[in-house]
Amino acid sequence: xxxxxxxxxxxxxxxxxxxxxxxxxxxxxxxxxxxxxxxxxxxxxxxxxxxxxxxxxxxxxxxxxxxxxxxxxxxxxxxxxxxxxxxxxxxxxxxxxxxxxxxxxxxxxxxxxxxxxxxxxxxxxxxxxxxxxxxxxxxxxxxxxxxxxxxxxxxxxxxxxxxxxxxxxxxxxxxxxxxxxxxxxxxxxxxxxxxxxxxxxxxxxxxxxxxxx
Amino acid sequence: xxxxxxxxxxxxxxxxxxxxxxxxxxxxxxxxxxxxxxxxxxxxxxxxxxxxxxxxxxxxxxxxxxxxxxxxxxxxxxxxxxxxxxxxxxxxxxxxxxxxxxxxxxxxxxxxxxxxxxxxxxxxxxxxxxxxxxxxxxxxxxxxxxxxxxxxxxxxxxxxxxxxxxxxxxxxxxxxxxxxxxxxxxxxxxxxxxxxxxxxxxxxxxxxxxxxxxxxxxxxxxxxx
Numbered sequence: 536x537x538x539x540x541x542x543x544x545x546x547x548x549x550x551x552x553x554x555x556x557x558x559x560x561x562x563x564x565x566x567x568x569x570x571x572x573x574x575x576x577x578x579x580x581x582x583x584x585x586x587x588x589x590x591x592x593x594x595x596x597x598x599x600x601x602x603x604x605x606x607x608x609x610x611x612x613x614x615x616x617x618x619x620x621x622x623x624x625x626x627x628x629x630x631x632x633x634x635x636x637x638x639x640x641x642x643x644x645x646x647x648x649x650x651x652x653x654x655x656x657x658x659x660x661x662x663x664x665x666x667x668x669x670x671x672x673x674x675x676x677x678x679x680x681x682x683x684x685x686x687x688x689x690x691x692x693x694x695x696x697x698x699x700x701x702x703x704x705x706x707x708x709x710x711x712x713x714x715x716x717x718x719x720x721x722x723x724x725x726x727x728x729x730x731x732x733x734x735x736x737x738x739x740x741x742x743x744x745x746x747x748x
Numbered sequence: 749x750x751x752x753x754x755x756x757x758x759x760x761x762x763x764x765x766x767x768x769x770x771x772x773x774x775x776x777x778x779x780x781x782x783x784x785x786x787x788x789x790x791x792x793x794x795x796x797x798x799x800x801x802x803x804x805x806x807x808x809x810x811x812x813x814x815x816x817x818x819x820x821x822x823x824x825x826x827x828x829x830x831x832x833x834x835x836x837x838x839x840x841x842x843x844x845x846x847x848x849x850x851x852x853x854x855x856x857x858x859x860x861x862x863x864x865x866x867x868x869x870x871x872x873x874x875x876x877x878x879x880x881x882x883x884x885x886x887x888x889x890x891x892x893x894x895x896x897x898x899x900x901x902x903x904x905x906x907x908x909x910x911x912x913x914x915x916x917x918x919x920x921x922x923x924x925x926x927x928x929x930x931x932x933x934x935x936x937x938x939x940x941x942x943x944x945x946x947x948x949x950x951x952x953x954x955x956x957x958x959x960x961x962x963x964x965x966x967x968x969x970x971x972x973x
Contacts, residue, residue, distance in 0.1 A: 671903075678896050682882040691878050696900055699907045708765040730906055736903055741895045744816050 539615070554642035557596050561639050568648045578650045578712050585643055586705045589636050590668065590697070596635060597628050597672040598689045601680045615640055621677075625670050625735065632669040636661055656711050660724070662720040663703030667731045671697050674738040677745050700734075703727040753957055758950055765947030772940045790848045792940050796948040797841035798866070802908075803832040804952045805873070809901045812894035822964070827897060828880065829874055829959040833952050838870045865907045872900045916951035 553611075568584055576584075601624075640661070651657050672693055679688040705721055710720050752758065773792035808830035815823040845863070847858040857863060879896055883889035 590750060670890055673897060678879070678892055678899070681885075681888055681892060682879060683884065688882055690877060691875045692900075693894065695868050695875060696903050698868050699903060726906070726910060730903070735907075737899050741899055744895050745892060747891075 539620065540627050543623070543627045549619060553599060554568060554724050557592070557635065558638070559733040560595060561588070561644060564591065564640050565646060567637060572647075576647055577659055579642075579709060581647055581650055582709045582712055583705065585639070586664070586701065586708070587637060587659065588643075589632075589664070590701060592635050592639065593632050593665075593668045594690060596631060597669060598676050598679075598686065600624055600628055600673055601676045608658065617743040618739060620707060620746070621673075621738055623737065624673050624677075628669040628673045629666055631678075632665045633662060636665050650712050652714055653711060656717070657708060660704060660707045660720075660727075663724070663727050663731060665698035666706075667704070667727065667734055668697060670731070670734045670738055674734070674742070677742060680745070699730055700727065704748055753952055753961065759954055762954060764949035765943045766951060767773055769940055769944040769947050773775065773944065790844060792944040794841060794844040794848060795941070796945045797837050797844060799933045799945045800949045800952045801834050801837040801841060804830050804956065805901060805904075805950050805954075806838060807953070808834060808897055810898060810932070812897040815890060815894045816898075819887075821886075821967070824894065825960055825963045825967070826956075828877075829963060830953075831876060831897065831911055832959065834954040835873050835877075836871065837878045837948075838866065838873070842866055842870070860943060872904055876900065 568588065571581075572580065572584065595715060643649075672689075675689060675696065679685050679692060682688045705727060707720050707723050707727065710723075721745045769792055773789055811823045811827035811830065813903045814820075815827060842863075848859075849858065849863075850856040853860075857899075876893060876896060880889055880893045883892060
């Protein structure tokens with residue numbers, strides 16, 4: 536499993552094209568929204584904009600997770616168990632998305648200013664949100680792997696499914712930026728954790744069925 | 749579903765219950781409440797649509813699971829036809845809800861969490877059909893859409909039942925508004941409401957069973973030729 540994660544990392548590092556592409560995508564989206572929103576950015580707008588950009592980065596970054604495996608899929612089919620493969624993919628896409636999210640947080644705080652007071656808390660919530668986004672999109676990417684017009688299918692299938700995660704993490708981080716104490720977001724946080732767990736469990740159970748066909 | 753396809757006592761039951769619902773729902777006395785007034789009668793037509801939708805979608809998911817277990821293409825037809833009936837119910841539910849909201853809340857769409865959640869659940873199942881159309885291989889289509897059906901339905905549950913309860917909403921049942929709990933529902937309403945739920949759900953299965961028969965027949969013709 537560790538080998539599989541390592542392999543993904545190496546492939547991405549060697550190709551460099553997708554990685555630099557996604558970094559540029561991130562930078563230019565943030566810069567465009569900086570030009571568009573200049574002057575009237577309040578904390579609520581900051582928060583909503585940040586999550587929307589994370590959402591679009593996630594869908595662009597993770598959609599390739601299975602698409603690049605087209606040629607290799609036959610090897611995997613004989614070599615590794617599907618459970619192992621999905622675990623490796625889930626872990627890798629989570630790390631990938633978290634790295635991108637933290638990077639975009641950096642660019643965001645340079646351009647838009649930085650309203651965060653409680654970093655640990657904010658990043659914790661960011662991590663939970665990224666976990667939900669990355670695992671749901673990995674699963675959707677596996678589902679749309681065989682479809683004919685992948686990129687559209689990916690968005691159509693992904694957005695409605697991801698809404699519970701997105702609503703919860705946006706409202707959580709809005710509350711955190713508003714300097715709330717732990718007890719006030721505890722309930723929301725627990726719901727977010729349980730939705731993450733549901734998504735991962737479903738991916739684990741359902742992935743072998745996709746892989747077989 | 750296999751049993752329902754063979755017998756038809758439940759179709760008679762459905763006709764009787766729905767006749768009672770329509771006559772009773774429009775004519776029987778209702779409690780007089782401020783703001784709501786006579787619009788409370790929408791309870792017999794709007795709320796059962798959502799009950800019906802959820803029950804029909806549940807049937808669809810059960811057959812998706814059965815399909816993954818057995819690989820029998822019959823179950824895939826059951827599952828997809830139930831899902832399309834569910835969409836029809838969902839659209840009717842949204843339309844009746846908007847008509848009601850236009851009179852009581854003042855506007856048809858007020859960014860209410862329940863309205864948004866129901867719109868999203870419709871999007872999920874519309875996406876299910878887009879996915880089905882974009883897969884060419886028949887077996888692949890059945891399998892992958894069954895997987896998506898289960899995945900999306902499970903994520904729809906927190907969306908419909910948990911999230912709206914965490915924020916304030918104008919919808920009955922939230923933020924201190926009365927709704928379906930045993931205390932709130934008046935006895936006059938209850939007499940009609942329960943039959944309405946059963947009647948509309950049976951109607952949903954009836955429509956689905958006709959569609960299922962039709963597609964089974966299509967499949968037979970295709971296999972024969």
